[in-house]
Amino acid sequence: MWRAVFLVMVGLAIVAAGPLSRQVGISDNIAVTLRNNTQDCQKDGVVYLTGERVEDPSNPCETCYCSGGEIVCSVIPCVWRDDCEGRHTAGVCCPSYDHCSQ
Numbered sequence: 001m002w003r004a005v006f007l008v009m010v011g012l013a014i015v016a017a018g019p020l021s022r023q024v025g026i027s028d029n030i031a032v033t034l035r036n037n038t039q040d041c042q043k044d045g046v047v048y049l050t051g052e053r054v055e056d057p058s059n060p061c062e063t064c065y066c067s068g069g070e071i072v073c074s075v076i077p078c079v080w081r082d083d084c085e086g087r088h089t090a091g092v093c094c095p096s097y098d099h100c101s102q
Helices: 002-018
Strands: 031-034 040-044 046-048 062-067 068-076
Touching: 040 062, 040 068
Parallel strands: none
Antiparallel strands: 031 040, 040 046, 062 068
16 A cells, blocks of 8 residues: 555646756657647557656656656666565565565
8 A cells, every 4th residue: 555655646647747856867769749739648559648647567667758749767666675575566666575583
């Protein structure tokens, strides 16, 4: 639950941030589309509206949104523990630590 709330907060911060602070990475396969005086984003043939989340199943460690014609991404921070073994799940960025002593 806390992870979902965190991701929503990060997404809102990305959308509201200025151009220099919000651009972490932009993929090569992104085009800017201007329709009806609004800037949408296009990636792999799919058009996204400003504020809409852009999913990339191949990279679960980034969260991306369309913002003013650009797809802006930020890296999802993970908590890493060295006192026990984390369990990685396909499609999930951060490991889970379900069976640790603490």
